[in-house]
Amino acid sequence: MNDQNIINVIYSKLAGMRPTDQKIAQVLLEDPARAVDFTISQLARLAAVSDASVTRFCKSLALTGFHQLKIELAKAANDQTNYYQQVNADNIQKALASISANKVAEVKNTLAPIATATIEQVLSWIKEARLIQIIAEGDTVPVAIDAAYKLNQLGFLAITADSWETSIAQTLNMSPHDLIIVISNSGEALRLLKQIKEAQKKHIRVLAITNRDDSPIALEANLHLQTAVRQKVFQSEYYFSRIAAATVIEAIFLLLIADDETRREHIKTHEALISDAKI
Numbered sequence: 001m002n003d004q005n006i007i008n009v010i011y012s013k014l015a016g017m018r019p020t021d022q023k024i025a026q027v028l029l030e031d032p033a034r035a036v037d038f039t040i041s042q043l044a045r046l047a048a049v050s051d052a053s054v055t056r057f058c059k060s061l062a063l064t065g066f067h068q069l070k071i072e073l074a075k076a077a078n079d080q081t082n083y084y085q086q087v088n089a090d091n092i093q094k095a096l097a098s099i100s101a102n103k104v105a106e107v108k109n110t111l112a113p114i115a116t117a118t119i120e121q122v123l124s125w126i127k128e129a130r131l132i133q134i135i136a137e138g139d140t141v142p143v144a145i146d147a148a149y150k151l152n153q154l155g156f157l158a159i160t161a162d163s164w165e166t167s168i169a170q171t172l173n174m175s176p177h178d179l180i181i182v183i184s185n186s187g188e189a190l191r192l193l194k195q196i197k198e199a200q201k202k203h204i205r206v207l208a209i210t211n212r213d214d215s216p217i218a219l220e221a222n223l224h225l226q227t228a229v230r231q232k233v234f235q236s237e238y239y240f241s242r243i244a245a246a247t248v249i250e251a252i253f254l255l256l257i258a259d260d261e262t263r264r265e266h267i268k269t270h271e272a273l274i275s276d277a278k279i
Contacts, residue, residue, distance in 0.1 A: 004213075006072035007032060008109050009061055012212045015186065017060070023047040024057045033077035040066045062203045079108050102230040103243050109228030110244045111251060119225060123255060125153070125205055129179035132158040136183040137192055143183050150256050151252045155266040164191050170197055176203040183245050184208070185227070187215020196220050209248050 010025050017025060018278035024047045028035045035043065043066075044051045058069045087098045126132060132151055136144035144160045151158035161167040168191075171180065180199050182192055187210030196206050196217065208221035211229055218224040257263050 002112060004009055005076050005109060006061070007076045008113070008226075013061070013214075016188075016212070020049050020053045021057050021060060023049055024054060028073065028116055032073050035047065036074045036077055038070075043277075055182065067245065069242050071115060076178050103241075104230050105230045106241055106244045110226075110228075110247050114225060114251075118223065118225070119251075119255065122207060122225070125179050125207065125223075125260060126156060126252070126256065128177075129156070129205075130177040131174060132156055132179045133167075133170055133174060133181065134158060134160040134181045135171075135192055135195055136160075137164065137189045139242060140183045140185060140245055143249060144181075147181065147183070147249045150249065151265050153270050154253070154256055154263045156273065164195075166200065168195050171198055171202075174199070174202060179205050181207045181209065182217060182221065184210050184215075184217050185229075185241075185245070186210070187212050187217040188214070189217065193217055193220060206257055209245055211244070 005019060007029065011031060011245055014022060014095060024043065027043060038046075040051050040054050044054050047054075054066060058065050061069070063069050063072070070097045087095045087102075089095055132148075134147045134151075141162050144273070148158040148160040159268040162168060174180070180196070182196060184192055187208065193216055196208075197220070199206055200220070206221040206223075208217050208224045209227060210218050210224065211227050213224060213226050218226070225248050227248060228246060229241050257267075
């Protein structure tokens, strides 16, 4: 296993886990610090699974066994951003505080693990690209639209489309001098995967932003940035948030400005041109 925070790893894989593994994961995520002191049998009993299931769970996380799981949990247990804060609408102020804590956790655990070499490569690709296409589906389309807007403000030619049929047509008109940024929470969007394969035929670089480093889209991309999730929606095993993906885009935007202060002038020019649309 690499140096990833084990809590982030579990969250990222949770939606795709088998029901037995999800039971184990939920016990661990409820209180990582307490779980550090569990024996394998105690964890199995609390999750209502067998000891062998716990062992298989560890293997599914690329761990050598239960002992390594406990070591990784101990590393993460003292950081409160690794804990999901339950949102209870019976107390609105407490619920808002919980939502805030969960979002802070997503931002921190998305940005902190990014390696310097990786983000430098991303910035280099953007600066070298003739054209940047941002592709997404469903709930992440607004993030793609925002990314295209921000990059154009900085002086980079960027396009996107909320129709996949239009988006794939755009890809077919691109060249090896271009860049595709694909945003997908699950990293399993079939049509986006199909689009990446078309891009690869044309030798176009692909940067993926997903919740899972082992997702099909992440594995197909030339470079991957992993987002962290903490928000529960609908069922306990389902996680979704636009905040993490938007955080990556915002970070890239701000780093590009810091890299070249003249890009501020491009933003000012654009803002001046659209200012008459404001009251």
